[in-house]
Amino acid sequence: MARVEMKDVSCSYDGGMTYALRNVDMTMEQEGRYSLLGPSGCGKTTLLKIIAGLLEYTGDVYFDGQNMREVPIEDRSIAMVFQSPVVYPMSVYENLLFPIRREKLASQERERRVREISSILELDPILDAPAHKLGPADRQTVALGRALIKEAKIILLDEPLTSIEAEKRLVLRTKIKRIQEEQHKVFIYVTHDQSEALTLSDRIAVMNEGRILQFDTKEHIYEHPAYLFVGYFMGSPGMNMLEGKAKKGMMDFVDFTLPVPPDYEEYIGRHEEFEMGIRPENFTVSTRKKRDFIPFYCMDIQEKGEGLRILYLTSKEKRNELKAVGTFPDIKSGSEVWVLFPAGKIRIYDKESGKTVL
Ligand SMILES: Nc1ncnc2c1ncn2[C@@H]1O[C@H](COP(=O)(O)OP(=O)(O)OP(=O)(O)O)[C@@H](O)[C@H]1O
Numbered sequence: 001m002a003r004v005e006m007k008d009v010s011c012s013y014d015g016g017m018t019y020a021l022r023n024v025d026m027t028m029e030q031e032g033r034y035s036l037l038g039p040s041g042c043g044k045t046t047l048l049k050i051i052a053g054l055l056e057y058t059g060d061v062y063f064d065g066q067n068m069r070e071v072p073i074e075d076r077s078i079a080m081v082f083q084s085p086v087v088y089p090m091s092v093y094e095n096l097l098f099p100i101r102r103e104k105l106a107s108q109e110r111e112r113r114v115r116e117i118s119s120i121l122e123l124d125p126i127l128d129a130p131a132h133k134l135g136p137a138d139r140q141t142v143a144l145g146r147a148l149i150k151e152a153k154i155i156l157l158d159e160p161l162t163s164i165e166a167e168k169r170l171v172l173r174t175k176i177k178r179i180q181e182e183q184h185k186v187f188i189y190v191t192h193d194q195s196e197a198l199t200l201s202d203r204i205a206v207m208n209e210g211r212i213l214q215f216d217t218k219e220h221i222y223e224h225p226a227y228l229f230v231g232y233f234m235g236s237p238g239m240n241m242l243e244g245k246a247k248k249g250m251m252d253f254v255d256f257t258l259p260v261p262p263d264y265e266e267y268i269g270r271h272e273e274f275e276m277g278i279r280p281e282n283f284t285v286s287t288r289k290k291r292d293f294i295p296f297y298c299m300d301i302q303e304k305g306e307g308l309r310i311l312y313l314t315s316k317e318k319r320n321e322l323k324a325v326g327t328f329p330d331i332k333s334g335s336e337v338w339v340l341f342p343a344g345k346i347r348i349y350d351k352e353s354g355k356t357v358l
């Protein structure tokens, strides 16, 4: 078991003028795959380095209930993989052996560990090759092996696949996933690529400007983004955002109105202005006028792949734009369409903070 807990963790590189991390509270309860996801500069690497013990911070970090403040990096049971692979100018075999060369192990046991990691990562065919002369994907696989062989409880991976070509990236993703499943460790994976976070992790922390906006399962983040930013950042395309006003018991969007969904009646009764979010996948779009459907104009259609299309829609007086995703076999660009907003999929956010109101 390895529980990683952060309590009110903040970090500034300039003596408190600006903060790279702000008041992070986050608990990874048990072994599993976790991602830190967010745009460049949001604090992902900073958070990883604090867990590793490489940076000063305020607040507290606990591993299995033990405060890590005075615990040096070598006693933390962590291993780290960086964006650019660190390998030594020696064979792949020797590279894998290097991190455990000083451990008090029988030489057969050391050899067994190297063979085990090599087999999981499919490095057997290149065990004798000079590691520094390999291509980037193989070098990163070796770096991964070097991190895993130490049997640390917590593996920190900082965008390890960014510099690797797309096809090999998929293979390495699968290997990383398999290793975690076999070794039952805590994997904390940093990425700014949502598809990587989605395929690799069970729970995702979405970060922006030094804060963790939401730490949850991918399903919950998709269905119930805690912030507009999260809804927009996760999804392709992201969540639609519309500015609304409460008017005569309805939600008013200037050139159309919608009934207030029951969950939000109380909030909208008390707030005149709000933001509405709805996923592009959640609309029903018809070529014919129907009850409760709102008229839109289809400006453009893009193929999204796998039979799906993205419709670019604008409302009657062009006051609102939407994207809708679906198969939409009958919809033509340049035509009038009718759009249903399912009440159960509408999410309302505070206009100032962008935070969910539920
Ligand atoms: N050594 C440093 N000195 C000063 N400021 C730093 C330092 N490292 C990071 N920062 C700043 O702290 C903030 C967070 O940086 P961090 O590297 O943690 O972001 P990141 O999410 O890992 O970004 P990226 O996706 O680009 O790697 C940024 O504003 C960055 O400019």
Ligand SMILES: [Mg+2]
Pocket (backbone or CB within 6 Å): 044, 045, 046, 158
């Ligand atoms: Mg970084």
